[in-house]
Amino acid sequence: MDRALIPDGVQRDPLWKFILKLGPVVAVLIWGVVAMFLCWIKGLNQTNMNNYYGFALWIWADLAVIALGGGAFFTGFLRYLVGKDDLKYIINFAVLVGFICYSSALLILAIDIGQPLRGWFIFWHANVHSMLTEVAFCLSAYFGVLTIEYIPLVLENRQLDRVPFFHHLSHNMHGIMAVFAATGAFLSFFHQGSLGGVAGVLFGRPFAFREHVFIWPWTFFLFTWSAAAYGPSFTIMLLKITEKITNKRLVKDNVVQLLAKISGWMILTYIIAKIIDTWYWAAVTAPSKGFTLIDFYSNNAFYGLWILFLEIVVGGVIPAIILVSDKGRKNAKLLFLAVVLGVIGVSVNRWVMVLQVMAVPIMPFDQWALYLPSWQEVATTILPVAYGVILIALSHRYLPVWPQERELNPIDAPSAPEAAVAEDIDEAAEAAPDGDLAPAQA
């Protein structure tokens, strides 16, 4: 029925099967949308946030998806500016993932603020000293860039591409994509960093506070670095999952290996920097404010030292070692394990930098405050996941996301087109009452 929209030369599920598979995801999406409207209409009392947890699950989700979406800018940076040409086979997917992550981040921010109708004040009445202002500006601008990077892919849909204007537009955009990619890399560098700065500048919170370089706390650089390091891992993870679900190989191994290797070295260097940062913070910064390391990790099981171990060793050192070693990288299972651990590692880092910051008591007579999100928060946090799955599924089905797919999954050539046409006409006939398709039959 939708055969005309599907790229040439690739095999896709029949529409009914596609819809059936996507059904549960759509249900989750609707659940999230309901929660979203509850938050907008009834206000943030729908959440379990409180005056100690002004920043909670959502901000973590925001930071996490932006870190994971870092694959887009870094892959773009490598492809267009460094000249790793092979990455053109995965750049479409990286851009798609980035687009999903950033649109989700913006949506979450729109739900998270107490007065969404005045959200634009952050731009109009900007306080340039606030890290959040920088985040808002660069995030929105970079989302614009991602949209620009995603548009050509949409325009290359088999039918849209027939429109000469769209065809030319996507062609021209491809032509100057390096300029956009460079701008995107510039914007990304700053907003990833600013997100790190959001926590790092809080000099009232010794758990988050870091020493500064010029106006930037160390977390500024660590966040950019970690996004660049872990983002590609996330792209690989999603690629592997997509391949598993579609039961197809979509990108050649050499491309994946290249990206994995780069990601590995980035994680390795990042985690060394992170360890130094943690050590300096634990040995110098925190004690100067009257805290020992253990003050931040005691009195409750939820934020014990295990979380530090999970972040740095399990989510950092281990994936780094796997990914930089040739053997580890080439073992499909280990590769997958490494990218999953990497994703967990960076997510834990963002979790800690948001939620543990809020949980740690600062006034000596204050108490640890723990928080559990409400279902509305969970639903709105899962909403982007469902949305992402749907967008990937739709893009996979209708857009030429995978340049290597036809080569990797050849279809028995001769019979295919006829069969397709026949099937299409049948389906068109079934849909005839709609009227629109009548000319085609004639």
Place this chain on the structure above:
Amino acid sequence: MSTTEEHANEVPAEIADKKETTPETKKESAIGYVILFFFVGLIASLIVGWIIFPRLLYSQKSQPFDFNHAVHLDLVDEGCQSCHYFREDGSFSGVPKLAQCIDCHEEVNGEDPNEEIFVTEYVWKEREVPWLIYSKQPDCVFFSHVAHVSEDSLYDGKDCVTCHGYHGESETLRPYQYNRITNISRDIWGHNIAGFARNSWDRAKMDDCAKCHAEARDAASRRNLKAPTTRFITNIIDVAFPGTRPAGKGSSVQTERGACFECHK
């Protein structure tokens, strides 16, 4: 061409490819329509935005009855302050209460039907007149009248006309216009939809306050500058980079102007 396009979208590509045979002439007239419709849309939306929208956005009410400021101004000794006075605690009394008017209007004195309404409907029934106040700021605004009119205040004595215009000389009360969405008087948010203000009383938004305050501050700091060249250079700096000179700095660390709390509550 449009037909072709439609088909192209709906039939399988292999079939559509064979049908690329639309006459040139048809294509050109189509482009003409496309351009025409662009302008139709443009002009229609401009009309909607500039003419229809403001009419829909603003509504108006009339005052409970008419009031002649000019007549009253002739009868009193101390100008506006005779009725719109300062209380002992420095607060501004605003629109007079019944108790003030009762001194003269206990009974109907003249022929004016408005006075009769006032006396019979309000004075005798001891009801306050629900005047609609043109210059009423929203609840979030703190405005100190005394700071603006007293000689010792930071912004020197202004007279009422500076901000309120010649309301005191009016003989009738114009309709009260207000924004349907915000419920704020149009005198505050601007009679011109584009936000232009010719007189200080055409609009009384935050930016208008800020503009006047910046001028007052700059003027005050310039007074100390003697040499014409220095003054000229300073003028240029003030215009190009307001708020940069220490003398022009306000109390806010964020904006270098007056701190927000000075006017917000």
Place this chain on the structure above:
Amino acid sequence: MNIGRRSFLSFLIGGAAGTALSPLPWKLTDDISIWSQNWPWTPVPATGEVTYANTTCTLCPGGCGISVRKIDERCVKIEGTPGHPVNDGGVCPLGSSGLQVLYGPARIKTPLKRVGERGQGRWMAISWEDALAQTADKLTELREGGQPQSVACLSGRTYGTMPSLLQRFMAAYGSPNFMTVPSMRDSYALTFAAMNGQTAMAGFDTENTDFVLSFGSGIIDGWGSPVRMFRANSAWQGGRGKVVQAEPRLSNTAAKSDIWAPIRPGTDAALALGMAHVIILEKRYRSDFVSNYTTGFDAFKTMVMAGYSPEKVAQITGVEKNTIVSLARSFARASRPLAICGRGRGEVPGSMNEFMAVHALNALVGVINRPGGVWALPEPGYIQWSGPDLDAVAIAGGRRQRLDGAGSSNPAASLPNRFFTTVAAGEDYPIEAMFISGANPDFDFLNNQRVAEAMAKIPFVVSFSSLMDDTARNADLILPDHVYLERYEDVPAPMGFQRPIIGLCRPAVTPQFNTMHTGDVIIQLAQTLGGTLADAFPWDNYEVCLQDTLGDQWDTLVEEGYAMDEGFSPAPWADMFGSRKFDFTAAGIRNGFVPVPIAGDDITYPLVLMPYDSMRVASGAIGNTPFMTKTVDENVLLHGMAFVQINPVTAGSLGLRQGDKAELTTPAGKAEVRTDLFEGIMPGVIAMPRGMGRTPYDKKLMKHGVSTNPLVSSVEDPISGLEAAWGVRAKLSKA
């Protein structure tokens, strides 16, 4: 189809461009955000002229001067009156949230007649004419039936024209059953009567004391006139005096005291006698006073020396021997020491034994009627009405025995606790009608199931409450009074204040609802009943009565808000004890320490529950306002559940952790509570604040927590008959 889709698309693009170039989207964005800044459902307080109305707060017996800030005719805030002799500008939590009473949804807006079952909350609004006529009819009927004594009246206030009017009404009508709600004031009065030999009120010259020895008195937990005591405490903290607090629990007072002596609950009198032992042994007592103005000292000495050595007292009280000795020495050595008692806020009268033991300490150091000491103040004497003429019915009724037994065999002025027991038991004659003004016995009395039983036997209960409190809820007819901010009243003798003073309570606003001053109600009722009753109330209305009564002082009151005898000083010893000496062997103390037997055995109930007073929880007739409830800590009240404070050691032995739910059982009742582990409470003792858990007549106001009153069994003091229970034995088990 030339003008097809693409033309339409083009039209849309043109439209979008034009819209972007017009003010529409920008103005709308702006206006919508402005709308969100001034949402129409958020109230906008009206501006106007600011004025202040000075009046006197009557929410507690403290008698503070308050200034009500008004915007035109709206009260917006209550502040303390600067320069007022009682509170000098300070204001307590309850006082500053009084506007929530005035404007609160718990107000009764018009006279109400019950239509459903009692307590069901179904009412019919009736006119004042009807309400007064129905009351008058009932009173006439009872009087004509020859049983005027079957009408009883309970007043929350003890002094002033209002209780006097009620009392006069009862007398003229012919009932002996007029009662006031007792407090530590009554215990002190009885102590003075027994030991000083005179009728007097206790005043404490706290401003001039340099050593305060407090036996569980909540100096900064609401005792006396709270704000005044706070100021005194601040002066002591500033170096002007030392405070010693003997109490089993680290109350706020104990925490702020210089020495906290944790004492086994209920053994305060023993500690006092132990200290007396040391003082007498070391001859540190004021011999000029003791030898010239006292009697029975030798007997007292013998008793104290024999039974109350520090070692023995240490055994009884749990206070270390050395502490007892050093406390006694510092107390006696101080230049202006003062010993006080009356637990917590002093709302429960307490044991005469304890009051007398403490008073004996004051006598030993000779601070009675001395600067910094305890003063005997004359009762307010400005109400000089000629006694009402009584007709035969009134004389006959008045001669009947009071149901509470006060007055004749018993020295106490009124004993409503015994009254309710008698009525509940159906002894003597029945009570047919009951008037309740300014009191909330259904909630406030210990073991208050007994009150409910008594009330059930009274067929006609009239409440004068302005608020739908627990008692009004169970009444048959409500004749709502104005609240204090709407009416006139004289407020004499703030609790514990050391000079004669009358405060004037006067309207800050006109009455908000169809309410009537209870004084006017009484005058009108009397006039309706006619005869000698009408003659006894010759005033047109209450305001006239008040002006007449106050005479010369009225002008001062109107001008200053209060009238105080600035030059007052207490009678010198010679005048006071010249003829009738201070008696060390009064009945309550003659035999030494006599503990109050609280209910429950220590095997079934291994713990002791002590209600405590907190400034953040109002325990009187007026309940907690929403603002006050907001100040209550999360370890006192959480999600509607009250906490009991328990020592971690005790909690550990019961397997209870912080915040655990537990079942609290006493001989009188049960309650669901949570546990708050508190190092400041003696092991084996548990404590809960009084005043929570009222009937939910306003969900924002008072439904929260658990009331301690139904859990604590009432205990009558053997000397006075007043309420003496300070606690009850209890059991706590994990829920």
Place this chain on the structure above:
Amino acid sequence: MFPFNFEWIWDMSHVVFMGGLWYALNIIGIGMTFCIIKAIYDTVKGKDDGHHAEH
């Protein structure tokens, strides 16, 4: 955000931060404008560069 906004000050922070931002936004804006205009031009010229999307 703009120099005419209430919060704007001509200081280093604003010039650097907003300068960088407007610089980036301009590149994006000019780039897109270029692409669109060139696409319109190409369309009108009927230029055909083959189906690049299918490699």
Place this chain on the structure above:
Amino acid sequence: MKGATTHRYGMVIDLDKCTGCGACMIACMAENNVPFRDDESDKLLSLTWMRIFRLNNGKPFPEADVCYLPRPCMHCEGDHGHSPCVSVCPATATDYSRETGIVSQIYTRCFGCRYCMGACPYKARLFNWWDPVWPDGMEKFLNPDVSPRVRGVVEKCSFCYNRYQLAKNKAFLEGRRELEENEYQTSCTQACPAGAIVFGDLNNPHHQVHQLVDPDMAHGGRPRNPNAFRILERLGTNPKVYYLSSREWVRRSGDNTIEGEGKLKSH
């Protein structure tokens, strides 16, 4: 032309005198139109600009001791107006005034991102999770000098700035520019029945606050009175609320120290 007079309004709370009665909290709520809900027992959701913390010395019975500590907004000056919260607000909804030293919060500008709450170590910033609702009739006692907030914005103690505005009004009318100490006092100061709170200009040696703490302005306003302390002195927030206590353990409760550190570092 401004800047001729700068004030640094601050507060000194004597914890020896403070009885923890809560009158300051209520006076604050009444002055500033703070709303209330049916159940306010969850303090993490409750709006109280002034909140009283209960400190304890951690010792067992009978050595246990408690002390109450009222906590308004500290009006941190930080490093020249860089209060923790002011610099982070993305929409310039909060500001530090050099004229008064007061950290303001503009409710109509705030869009509820709550970053400032995360930045404040004192937890003095609170969010309006609900629309404020006053039971029928109770809206009558609302103070017109402070605008009621709507749902979704952050609010906090303003040192009763409205009282400063009104005091200035009066001064202007009387031809003065400067205020006397008693003309501008916060609601909590005025109400405190124990007289434990003192409020005034820390820059003015004639004001009581200055005399009580003897601030060392060369070192971020550190108190020279040995009984005075500020909460979290070491963070460099430079708060303008000082506390007095004669008890060593209470003073030590004001800041974090590492065991074995002995005393607070002097700098």
